[in-house]
Amino acid sequence: MSATAETRPAPSPWEIRKATAQDWPAIWEILEPVIRAGETFTWDRDTTEAQARAKWFKTAPGQTFAAVGTGGSDGVVLGTGELHPNQDGGGSHVANAGYMVRDGYGGQGVARALCDYSLRAARAAGFRAMQFNAVVESNVRAVAAWQGMGFEIIGTVPEAFNHPRLGYVGLHVMYRRL
Structure with missing residues (x-):
């Protein structure tokens, strides 16, 4: 085997693309299970399907995207993300994004791949930075993943999230320049 073949990364078991209505x-x-659990997103746990769809599907300069399995999980949507301006007007040059992964696929790099895709898409759309407004501090796996992708915790709002099992925990604001 050549040195090039040995150092070439293995192909991802998914592809990330813009989501369609059929997705x-x-x-x-x-x-739905992430929303109902109420442990990682600030959404109302009673959010309806119609409300979720209206909130999750974004239009330009934002977008909604999906990690779709290849190989053994061919065609299965393994995770999804959305990207949009964090604010309107004078704050519209900073992006915001969110990601959710199908149950059973956590810890396999799907969320990190969705984040990487959104960072590249945000840069291409002309955003100058990305900010996460509400990363639940008890979601240590997500906090570590985003820090590993260059995000910094720039502040924590104490007891800003009422976790269904842990009670009131902080929400981190995380930021990185593009």
């Missing part, structure tokens, strides 16, 4: 049923299968 919605699979995306809802991912969003």
